[in-house]
Amino acid sequence: PRASEPAIGPICRNPLDPARTAGGSSGGAAAAVAAGIVAIAHATDAGGSIRVPAACCGLVGMKPTRGAIPGGPSFGNHLAGIASELAICRSVRDTALIFDRLSGKSRGPFPDPSPVDIDNRRLRIGLLVDTGSAYPTEDDRLAVVEDAARALESDGYEIVPLTWSEFEWSVAASGGTFADIVSVNLAALIKAAALDESRAEPLTQAFAARGRTLPATSLWKTLDDAVLVSRKLWALFDRVDCMLIPMLSSAPLAIGSFPTDHADTDLHLERMTAFAPLACLANISGFPALTLPFGQDEHAMPLPVQIMAPMGHEPRLLSLAARLEAEGRWQHRFPVAGLPS
Template sequence: MSSPLSADATELAGAIKSGKLACMDAMQASLAACATYEAIGAIAYLDPEMGRRAAQAMDREALEQPEHFATRRFAGVPTIAKDLGGPFAGLPVAAGSRLFRRKGKGVDSDLASRFRSAGLCPFGLSTSPEFGLSLACEPAIGPICRNPLDPTRTAGGSSGGAAAATAAGIVAIAHATDAGGSIRVPAACCGLVGLKPTRGAVPAGPSFGNHLGGIASELAVTRSVRDTARIFDAVSGNARGPFADIPQPDAQAAPLRIGLLTDAGDRYPIANDRLQAVEAAAKYLERQGHRLIALGWVQFQEAVAASTRAFGDIVSVNIAGLVNGLELDIAAAEAMTQAFVTRGRAMPATALWNSLNGAVQASRVLWEAFDTVDVIVMPMLSAAPPPIGSFPTNHFDTDLHLERMATFAPLASLANVSGFPAITLPFGTDADNLPLPVQIMAPMGKEALLLSLAANLEADGRWQHRYPIAGLVA
């Protein structure tokens, strides 16, 4: 076994498959860790009996159907679903809001079914901001989610609870969603790997569907690139609509043309240590035989602006449509949610149409960039995770809220609005021993290429997790 601090979900599954650890032992360890790390606020809802039943079923399968058990990538590995996104049967999603009671436990989404088929055993829901409208997880209904690397700082959002739980070792892998950086930003804050897949590569049905105009993707936050590759392989493809499978290309082509973007303009200044990490990652790839091509901010600034605008407009119309359709009492929601509903209700169809056309143009800018480069290495965050309270939702200024989020992660929503895949991972530490994340973006359908390059960077060993995984000991 490797060092407990370098272990991942694949290693935990290996320990279970080899008989060193029972599924029930792993589950009990995760449940105990929930209590140990309760103060970080990563868990919004807990169902210990669900987790134990799933673990018992896996242990029984290991005895009675060992051949089938051995095929499960994450056999017996505990996990948590996000309190937002496609449902997991038995886990009552409330989207971080008092507008929904925790009832109506529903059925599995296609994605949830594939998580279970991979052997993962869900036992709770991770904390999310109300309706995912923030890059921090501090819903009024609680709990406030804190970064386990520094509890005075945010774990990011909107999959911050998933990231905090994974970084703290409560679980080794957790379900997450990404409509404007919500997988990648928390992963970057907490020193994890986060992949936003190509639009349509992972099924979103039957109920989650296209309610965010195609900008949202679902997958996971993980402690290693290989875990991300394995979960993506387990859940992607063969969707029942509306998207077809996207064939994965050969990831071994070399030398690659590595585009390097180290600027986000005067409006979105990037801290020097973040820029240096991006440059170091690009230089590392250059030493592997790839060719660097410098890219300028001017080439992307209109696309970034269009993406930010489209994200805000799509989210506004979406939340207004949801509230109207379900006839929810919006007065019970947080002020920021009320403001987005008001904004969405008042938005003319022509304004939304213009934003969607801007999104198409942003996609074209990226396609043109990928005529000259194979991938783009760029910053994920402009600075270190800010203090708790940096993204307040107790006011009605949606423009201010969107600007705060864009300032923190200016190059996040570009991947969502365009549909392109993007991955983040840590590449070093800053002066406060917090992760220095980098982001890599590629053309549609080239997750294999992203994962190959990310694994190459990860192998340099510039980051080590701070917490062991529950149940794994040296």
């Protein structure tokens, strides 16, 4: 809004530390669930927008396989397929239940998921505990990923070390694809709805302008890169059955760390990637990914981990998440309103 106009609403703060962000873009959903206002809240994930807020607030968030959740006739190709809908929850149980109830029969551009039985053989767990020098992750957040791997190893699963070099190109390509798709989509939305762009904040205007000036050949190249990202992940899943990787590079940042009062889109995207280096990878590739807390840091903020599985293997993802959740390394701070504490 303009300086003379009222804001849309108050700042969305993290219930675990009001000086910190609740994440985005489904930060309001995560804040409501973490505060106990509701037990579950709808959320969408186009670049980590379910998983990042869930990770910030000590919750469970899953981005399903592309096309697994119906989007409706006017929403089925939202953001060229990189966006998925589901919910932010307080437990793996609730996540599994809502996925079971909502998935399938999307009648969209992607095939419905086929139920995949949980494979009880000795799974190979790919372990990544490095996010490169450009996007370093704090030691305690890498250590908790390794802790989660050791917990699964104690069940007989095989741990397969992975290196940042196996992800680096895909992370960069995913960020570029995300930027182009979001920019073009925003420009098209403003035109189709005849919105008054001058009333938007500077960063929104800058992304719309970026979308209007992006050549079709550049958009085609970035969409082609998305296919290659997916193929590279499939190649990794030839060696492993699931991947255990970092979710956030640090504790939730201070309120104001992602300002929108400027027009530097590259800077904003760089800040997003630095905070969650591996978030966008699942959106661009189409693979399912889930985050859950697996401990807390010295400031009592959650230490999240992220699990990725091959397309259509949400049962495997949820099974491993339930196993880690059973360790009891995180307790919700606020009870759900109206329920016994």
